[in-house]
Amino acid sequence: MEMAKKPGAGGSGEESAAWSIVGYLISGLVIWGAIGYGLDSWWHTHFALPVGLILGAGASLYLIWLRYGRE
Amino acid sequence: MHFQARGGFVAPGTEDFFLPTKLGFTSFESKAIYLAFFSVLLIGLFFYFSSRKAKVMPSKLQFAGESVYAFVRRDLGEDLIGHEFLRFVPFLFTLFTFVLVNNIFGIIPLIQFPTMSHVSFPYVLAIFSFVVFHYIGIRRQGLGKYLKGICFMPGVPVALYILLTPIELATYFVVRPVTLALRLFANMFAGHLLLLVFILGGDYLLHGGIVAKIASPFSFTFAIVMTFFELLVQVLQAYIFTLLTALYIAGALADEH
Numbered sequence: 001m002e003m004a005k006k007p008g009a010g011g012s013g014e015e016s017a018a019w020s021i022v023g024y025l026i027s028g029l030v031i032w033g034a035i036g037y038g039l040d041s042w043w044h045t046h047f048a049l050p051v052g053l054i055l056g057a058g059a060s061l062y063l064i065w066l067r068y069g070r071e
Numbered sequence: 072m073h074f075q076a077r078g079g080f081v082a083p084g085t086e087d088f089f090l091p092t093k094l095g096f097t098s099f100e101s102k103a104i105y106l107a108f109f110s111v112l113l114i115g116l117f118f119y120f121s122s123r124k125a126k127v128m129p130s131k132l133q134f135a136g137e138s139v140y141a142f143v144r145r146d147l148g149e150d151l152i153g154h155e156f157l158r159f160v161p162f163l164f165t166l167f168t169f170v171l172v173n174n175i176f177g178i179i180p181l182i183q184f185p186t187m188s189h190v191s192f193p194y195v196l197a198i199f200s201f202v203v204f205h206y207i208g209i210r211r212q213g214l215g216k217y218l219k220g221i222c223f224m225p226g227v228p229v230a231l232y233i234l235l236t237p238i239e240l241a242t243y244f245v246v247r248p249v250t251l252a253l254r255l256f257a258n259m260f261a262g263h264l265l266l267l268v269f270i271l272g273g274d275y276l277l278h279g280g281i282v283a284k285i286a287s288p289f290s291f292t293f294a295i296v297m298t299f300f301e302l303l304v305q306v307l308q309a310y311i312f313t314l315l316t317a318l319y320i321a322g323a324l325a326d327e328h
Contacts, residue, residue: 019311019315019318022250023246023247027241027245028238030246031241032237032238035237056238059231059235062235063224063238066226066227067224
């Protein structure tokens, strides 16, 4: 059995970042979109869903920057 | 089946994924279930025989078995998880070989059905992955500290947690397991459907007029090309499923996020 020893990268490779970023983008849009949609149907308005979507997308980009952009 | 429809070509759809079964035991019986059991038998036998008479100078079979094991151990275990990887190799190895064999069933002649195109199989595998990586995180850091690590990113103004914490919670507890399962399912489902379209389409054209008969070989040729493309997708999806599980485990083991 070959044993090319490499020190463990601890899951901080670029590959891993790419997959996690997609996850964050989805959940940012979905969660804040859903909150916006809920508020819209509660208040009988039409503005909260787009606001929620934009807020969610922005927040998840910020989160991605915090997690992967800073180092 | 399909070319006999009087109204012209019937495009394959979801009903093609629910094939009639012979025995009729229960409502759970399906081709996918049989294939899942068959894959376990196949994997078990393969690794039993490949490791039974292990020698320093490996036979071809031993070499094949050890290559798969070494790949999972090194590329998916050690490189991603770090020094504690050895504990997780059995889990990752089982996951990888199970998904791989069941995916490749999609293009094996006479079997030709990817088990993972029935969505419950990827869901169950994703639940395993979900339970394992959260359990490890809780064991390692304690429930409170683990949840705090997920919810509250250090170095952020406190007011922003209102915005960020729901996203973090959704990512860890909903989006990760669901995307893990759906990615595998959708790839296998779409791939099988694609092959059905070209093969059934070629068959339909073959029973048509002269122009259709001429067009038919092109459809079959494309079906063969897509079969090789499917092999690539099937191997890749098995790899990605295991890779992401290993990454989530690595994330749960890391003290700070």
